[in-house]
Ligand SMILES: NC(=O)C1=CN([C@@H]2O[C@H](COP(=O)(O)OP(=O)(O)OC[C@H]3O[C@@H](n4cnc5c(N)ncnc54)[C@H](OP(=O)(O)O)[C@@H]3O)[C@@H](O)[C@H]2O)C=CC1
């Protein structure tokens with residue numbers, strides 16, 4: 001594997017995240033000849049093949065032998081079995097990239113040939129529209145070139161940051177699972193609008209635009225969210241009345257508890 005040619009990319013598991021990676025790699029310059037995906041279900045394999053023009057008919061071992069980069073997008077409890085299928089066919093130097101929640105680089109290194117470079121990634125689903133946030137960490141045998149290749153694969157998914165592996169369970173809790181929290185907030189705001197008499201479509205349109213605009217405002221102004229919140233809150237006005245209810249209902253504490261629970265679950269998934 002080198003940095004100049006496009007490495008052959010095998011995605012093991014063509015579910016939500018596997019498909020996201022396939023589509024991002026194709027947008028980043030990989031041709032459909034240079035990407036293969038594996039799937040348990042033939043129906044799903046056909047669907048991916050028709051949608052992206054990539055080969056999806058082979059098993060994990062055949063595809064892993066062919067690849068320069070093997071990206072594991074299986075559910076965490078399926079990974080150990082598949083590593084058993086591919087460990088004896090990997091060519092020396094093949095990079096293994098994992099997006100599986102909780103599973104450490106050491107988990108892979110213990111199940112793959114000595115010296116296998118491993119990079120652990122925690123992406124999120126907005127990657128599918130190029131607006132994701134991912135953190136990547138190198139395993140014991142992965143160096144700068146392996147991180148760089150991983151960044152090339154993820155180049156069209158959105159933000160990609162490098163992080164020490166000890167942070168990855170926290171990253172999983174915040175940005176990995178985070179889109180679900182934000183979708184939850186959007187749904188709750190829209191539902192509130194319906195309660196107050198807006199049509200469902202209008203309420204959702206306003207909730208989405210408000211979340212998008214507010215996130216963009218934090219990013220573009222560089223201001224602290226508290227400062228921006230205070231700027232919305234006119235003295236004696238509507239916003240302080242609303243925010244007082246969020247405090248009274250423990251919404252901040254609920255977000256912290258959600259993040260801790262997600263972090264703990266990530267640690268638990270990695271302890272198999
Ligand atoms: N969804 C998300 O937002 C994120 C997910 N991740 C991680 O990505 C990984 C995949 O998650 P996600 O895409 O949501 O899950 P999915 O269930 O959608 O994808 C996994 C896919 O792998 C298939 N599969 C199972 N066993 C095999 C096998 N032996 N060979 C080939 N394919 C197989 C599954 O088929 P079948 O359904 O038939 O079992 C399924 O289609 C997880 O480890 C998760 O932690 C990370 C960040 C975000």
Ligand SMILES: O=C(O)[C@@H]1CCC=N1
Pocket residue numbers: 101172176177
């Ligand atoms: O829910 C999960 O386990 C995966 C990992 C982060 C987002 N989805």
